[in-house]
Amino acid sequence: MDYNELVQKRQEGVIDDLEFLLTQKDLAEIYLEDMKSRGERPNNENAVKWLCEYENNHLYEQL
Numbered sequence: 329m330d331y332n333e334l335v336q337k338r339q340e341g342v343i344d345d346l347e348f349l350l351t352q353k354d355l356a357e358i359y360l361e362d363m364k365s366r367g368e369r370p371n372n373e374n375a376v377k378w379l380c381e382y383e384n385n386h387l388y389e390q391l
Contacts, residue, residue: 346375355382 329337329351338348350356350370359378363370 344372344375345379346370346372349375349379358382 331352334343334348334351337343338345343351349359359375359382360370362378363374368374
């Protein structure tokens with residue numbers, strides 16, 4: 329599934345934020361490592377928070 333399709337499914341509520349994140353292998357690895365280091369279990373709530381933090385911290389790296 330490509331990124332645009334993932335975004336569309338997320339916006340339509342077909343998948344939640346955790347599934348959206350875990351489907352992206354590059355982000356999933358980083359997220360899961362971060363959750364492990366924090367002693368937290370991956371869930372939709374911290375996936376939303378993590379995605380926001382990640383986007384804010386890395387938004388301009390690819391520009």
